[in-house]
Amino acid sequence: MRFNPKARLDRGRVRDAGRGSGRGSGGRPGGGTRLPIPSGVGAGGIGGVLLLVVVAVALFATGGLPGVGGDGGGTGATGGAAYDTARFSDATDTGRYDDCRTGADANRSPDCARVAVENSLTDYWDGELGRDFEPEQALVTFTDDVQTGCGPATSAVGPFYCPTDASIYLDTRFFDEVLERRLGGPDGGFVEYYVLAHEYGHHIQNLTGQMGRVRTQQGPQSDAVRLELQADCYAGMWTRAATTTEDASGQVLISELTREDITLALAAAETVGDDRIQERTQGQVTTETWTHGSSDQREAWFLRGYEEGSLQACDTFAVERV
Template sequence: MVRFNPKARLDRSRVRDAGRGGGGGTGGGLGGGGMRLPIPTGKGGIGSLVGVILVVVVTLLLGGNPLSGGGGDGGLGNVYSPSRLSDQQQGSERYAGCTTGEDANNSQDCARVAIENSLTDYWDAELGGKFRPEQAMVTFTGSVNTGCGAASSAVGPFYCPSDETIYLDTTFFDDVLEGQLGGPDGSFVEFYVLAHEYGHHISNLLGYMGQVRSQDTGPQSDGVRLELQADCYAGLWANHATTTEDASGNKLILDLTQDDITEAIDAAKAVGDDYIQKRSGGRVNEEAWTHGSSEQRRKWFMIGYQQGSLQACDTFAADRV
């Protein structure tokens, strides 16, 4: 189990809670495009793909190419910014008690703050001048408005490239990942998901999102390569997680165990396209894949974790993923 350094100081400035309805979105849409984990139908009315199931996808399937950066309002100049949340929506109460690593050891909310801090510190060191942190990591309940459009809990955790923000309704882990998909239960499951969504932010900064120009699906498609890159980046962060520090140079994470890595791998498998297709009672249709198979997701997480280099995660340069 991940153990945080009790002496570490947490930076809450980018972690916010939009509360219930956080802006009034009620649909499952994300018309402007967000990078999401696939989830099955049944929660919030997400439709199935070819009548089979699940697949809430990268926005390439929703028309246009939102990965170029344009938000639901048609451009970057006017997009929603999490900083525009009202004072009540800023989540001061939910995260107010998160000040130290000891708080992170005792609270999943505070652990979320610590993981965001760790991800930010790692990627700052890795990318140098190419790095800027995500605008925010926003938790919400029910629905939220974003630069990619209104979203409900049904879409699962996602990254919106238009406002460079990660959004999640934390009930996803118990209700969907564990309850509907039979995925693992453990704190590192959420940390893997957060690292995956942060990985989309890194792909955005490095220009890989701009390389996704087709709306094709399938195991070798650009969209799948982008998703597998985020898994690889999650593994890359996990490899270096115990080296990350707070602003004063204190280690943020003292210990990350093999059990934690196993949880991440099991979670990656549980959101594989083939696994979800089988779980939902349909046949495996490779050409409908948008995020990659369980084996692809496991493979690329482990490439990042075992090789520990940014270059190893260039899924777009690989002949086959």
């Protein structure tokens, strides 16, 4: 992927919380949606493979985010939502992204590329949802642990979206230390962009009421798996249109996206399939415990979003089998 050097970056929603901003708390964030990963990355490692419930149904069944309406199962976006996140906000910012101003910076720096991708995702979904769209509150990077609206979290939970404060969190070491080294996944810039697009997809699900549709929480055809596969499909939708997204002045943000980028996204989707993770970490596949979907499912739904490019095509809850 290449960024347009003339594009201007908006750093307003991207910050770095630094090291240990969660004040050493262990465990996982309650109600977050995340990638399942093995334990032991960073402080407060979680025993076993994190194949836990991906969403707190009680939270989402009542409408999701504070200030975001919904009927706990509908698909219509509420629009005009105002997030009241003051009591969850962590003002810490290390200044990691202060020098990220243009697309030229994004071409030189992985950190600035992260800002550009966030900008691209925001512009894309604004175009898709129109007046019903609200951007995520923040994309927060951290080291070791972090305090979130869903509670304290460590690096061991992997990248995740917290619906309470409408923010995406990730320890950027995840891609080298877990996805590549522990799970044998691919190495490359678009791997991270696929993950960011997937987590942004959870924000879109929260806006549109999809999270309230989760009732069954484990198994290859469960609602939890359908939710995750829909986020993969949304990632594919953005990828299809990424080179058309623009900055605030109308400059294209992403000037080039190659077939190699798509291949990396598919390889990443394969790596984080429940069956692939179970095979590598426990030596056997137990389908009844799946929460995110198999490698084949994840690849197929990413491709569906990429090839068809519509919310209707990504309605995983409307099909008999995913």
